[in-house]
Amino acid sequence: MFADVIVDVDAPGLSHAFTYRVPNELLDAAVPGACVAVPFAGRELVGYILKTFTEAPDLKKIKDISSVIEDACALTPELINLAAWVSGHYAAPLSHSVRAIIPEAMSAIVCQVVHLTAPANVSQASPAQIKLVRVLEEMGGRADQGILKARCGIDKFAVTLRQLKNRGAVNITRTLEMPKVRPLTVQGLQITDPDDIPDADLSRAPKQAAILKELAKSGGAVRRSDLLAKTGSSSSPARTLVEKGLAEMVQIRVRRKPFKDRPVEAYKEFTLTRNQEDALAVIREGLESGAPQTTLLWGVTGSGKTEVYLRSIAHVLSAGGCAISLCPEISLTAHLMDAYRARFGESVAILHSKLSAGERYDEWRRIESGDARVVLGPRSAIFAPVRNLKLVIVDEEHEPSYKQDHSPRYNARLAAEERARAEGASVVLGSATPSLETFYRASQKEIRLAVLDSRVDDRPMPRVQVVDLREEWAQGRKNIFSRELHTAIEDRLSKGEQTILFVNRRGYSSFLLCRTCGYTPRCENCDVSLSYHAITRTLCCHHCNESHPAPDTCPSCGGPHIRRFGTGTERVEEEVQKLFPDASVIRMDSDTTSRKGSHARLLDQFREGRANILVGTQMVAKGLDFPNVTLVGVISADTALNLPDFRAAERTFQLLTQVSGRAGRGTIPGDVIVQTFSPENFAICAAAKQDYMEFYNQEIANRRELFYPPFSRLINVISADPVGEYARDRLAAFAKSVREKASGPLKMLGPSPAPITRLKGLYRWHLLIKDDESFTLREIIRDVYEGMPPQSRTGLIIDVDPISML
Incomplete structure (x- = not known):
């Protein structure tokens, strides 16, 4: 074979x-x-x-x-x-x-091990070579190549290692390493033979008798620690029972539960609104049609989409099927997991990158065995080993986080539809602000449409007020908070209500700027300004993680007037504490949520009312339900609007609409205050009116005129190289080969410098290809790519259906 x-x-x-x-x-x-x-x-x-x-x-x-x-x-x-x-x-x-x-901890890998062979051969070596050898000696003369690289911290590690190998100072071997994670077992006790128990005389050994009674009641093996705790016994009586042959020690497999410390709440049965009933009927019709169906569930914020998801999943489970439910952010999984576990109990498994290796292993095996029939997680959960898949839900389907930014650069929304098509399942795409591509498909009857156009219990949509920051500045007010937002926060604090402040940046300030000469510290490896973090007083690049102490004087002119410019989450948090000293504030961004469980802990604290104000980035803009939040403040609506990306207006509209939807979800109506320097922009105007169709009609006309999706398919080809000319020339040759192989004319933009022209020490050029049928084009691009010399393929990235153009 x-x-x-x-x-x-x-x-x-x-x-x-x-x-x-x-x-x-x-x-x-x-x-x-x-x-x-x-x-x-x-x-x-x-x-x-x-x-x-x-x-x-x-x-x-x-x-x-x-x-x-x-x-x-x-x-x-x-x-x-x-x-x-x-x-x-x-x-x-x-x-x-x-x-x-495949989860990394569950796959076998080949490890490259570096061995020190002849240290004497480095007497004429470079400082980098000497440092590598010294570190290798400290590690015992043998080390995993990845660990050695991290420990050395030298530039051009691969080149230095190859030079040492050529000198005969080191050699490299490869070993096959088995999966790192295994089932977790603990010691347990079980009755050896139930028939022997009646004849056992334990009248003088009450502890032994209590242990046997507990084992008999359980009908199987019991964890030794649990058994001793229940009977108040020490290890000695249990050991004696084993010696007498009445009991035996066994290994019991234990599940590592991701949310073992979170209690499961009782499921509350809701009476569906008429809209929800109609939407559920559309989805059920698709499920029962016998053919794969995709439905867009278009519902305003607070309209009860989650309940429709749960009812749809229950329908699938009752028919013996299984379901996958995707959410865009790990930060949302704890909140959703509570609702899913309340409804489906231990039938729910969760998969995401913040789980420990053991937790992920156990969840994967539960899905694989069929013990868990509902899977919840971010984009990678679409690869869960579910059998008899009948439904895939993609919540907040418009979110860019469904697109992976490294190879394979897949979009989980499209992967969900493909998997469902292949396995005869249905797909529900849910959003209050669907992507233009998805809504266009619904408008063309390519997919089904279910609409939730009002909030649950007929609660009103929040009132939105747009504040023109140009007028604020003209009147000499250059504070983070406009008068309107400052007054509104004071009002909520006095009433004991909660506020969310949305900032589209993490950190203390976007960058430092010298008011004397205009100098801004920039990353030496990337063509971006460095972000200032006040707590550590450091300048950080969030692309390559380079970090430096913040200067007290301008490195360019030596002047003292180098100040922070822009507004990040740390800066807003500090300003809130200064203006409202009695308020309790929680800051939620990628810096405060890096530790395992921190997302859920911070959200629980806010939900329980232990803070008045939540300051956060995009992770607070979607999917969260806090009934006591009656005010949402958008510090600056312009951040995403000015990006060099054809989706900038769409992202701005989606973000503003989504974050506005966090207000007024309880019995008290909500207010939203949007601060902007561009109040007349059509995306901001439509978001303020919460009018998706107004935005869609104007943006779809722009897309049609410029031949952007959904009227074309895009492929963005990026070339990166330490030498800018090499990056440009490589991409020009690639473009020439694609044109020669194409049967008809292609719309190509570039090669041109990428919006971020330098990243992690590499100069970047990009080529944007537009086509109305990209399957043939993808085949041509793959053929051209694979036909290039290996050295030319290095540094070339092919991004099909790109989400970000930066």
Whole structure:
């Protein structure tokens, strides 16, 4: 028997499978989806079997599969098909698609180990080479290459290591490392033979008798610690029972629960509104049609979309099916998990990157075995090993976070529709502000439409007031808070109501600026200004993580007038505490939520009323339900509006509408105050009126005129290189080859410098290709890419259906 294996190796352009022979001793284990070790280019690597067959291929030499790694995670046939689609649609190596599916801790990996061989050979070495050798000596002369790189902290680590290898000072070996995580077991006790218990005389051993009674009542094995706690016994009586042969020690598998400390609330049955009933009927009709259906659930904020999701899932479960529910942010999973667990109990599993390796392993296995039939998580949850999938929900389907920013650059919304199509499932795309592409499809009857146009209990939409900051500045008020917002915050504090302040930046201030010479500190590796963080008094680049102490004087002119400019979350938090000293404030951004569980902890504190004001970035703008929030303040609506991206207006409208929807979700009506320097902009005007159709009609006309999605498909090709001319010339040659292969004229913009022209020390050029049918174009681009010399492919990124143009 033979097998096609996708080998997990990073090699540009290597996207096809390789054929291996299956030895007789592996015939039973070498099935499609199995993780295997194979010889490849003189070394042992990990791979996954895509398919097996018996007819001998026409190849001169076929190598044998070395082994099947049974402890590693296997791919289901459905996930193999999905990986192939992701690879084809996004022009990505198939190995990258497989890697996106398998949790890192559940896959076998090949480790590169650096060995020190001859330290004497570095007597004439460079400082970097000497430092690497010194660190390697401190680590015992042998170290994992990744750990060594982190410990050394030197530039051009790979070049330095190669130089040392050429000098004979080090050598590098590769070892196959098995999956790091295993099932967790604890010691337990169970009755050896129930028939022996009646004959046991334990009248003089009450503790032993109590333990046996508890074991008999349980009907199986009991954790030793739980058993001793329940009976008030020490270890000695349990040990004696084992010695007497009345009980035996066993290992009990224990599940690592992601939310073990969060109590499960009782499910509250709601009476659906007429809108909800109608929307649910549309979704159920699709589920019962027998063919894959996609439905856009377009509902204003606070209209009860989550309840429609839960009822739809319940309908699927009652028919024996399973469901995946995607949410855009990890910060939303705890809030949603409470609602899902209240409704479906232990049938719910959660998958996201903030879980520990053990928690992710146990959740994956529960899904794989069918113990968990509902999966909740961000974009990667679309790869959950669900069997009999019947429904996929994509909440806040418009969110950019559904698009991965590294290879494979897949969009989970599109992947959800493809997986559902292949497995005969239905998809529900939910949003108050659908992406233009999705709403256009609904308007063209390509997908179904269900509408929730009013809030639950007929609660009013929040009142929105737009404050023109130009007038504030003209009157000499240059504070963070306009008079209107300042007064509104005071009013809410006096009433014991809560406020959310939305800031589209983290940090203390966007950047430092010298008022004398205009100097702004910029990252040496990236073409961006450095962000100022007040708590640590540091300047940080949020692209490459470079960090420096903030200067007290201008490094350019030496003047003392270098001051913060712009408004970040730290700055707003400080200003709130200064103006409202009695207020309790919570700041929520990526800096305060980096630790595991911090999202849920901060949101719980705010929900419980332990803070009056929540200051946050985009993570507070969507999906959260705080009944006591009656005021939302948008510090500046202009941040996203001025980005060099054709989606800038759409993102601004979506953000403002979504964050406005956090106000007035309880019994008290809400207010929203939007501060802006562009009050006349059509996106801000439409958001203030919460009028999606007004925004859609103008923006769709702009898109049609400029041939942007949904009227075209985009492919953004980026070339990055330490030398700007090389990046430009490589992309120009690529564009020339694509034009020559295309059957008709193509709309190409560029090559031109990318909006962020330098990132992590690399100059960036980009080429934007527009086409009305991108499958053929993707094939051409893949052919051109794979036909390039390996050194030319390095630094070239192909982004199909890009979300960000930066």
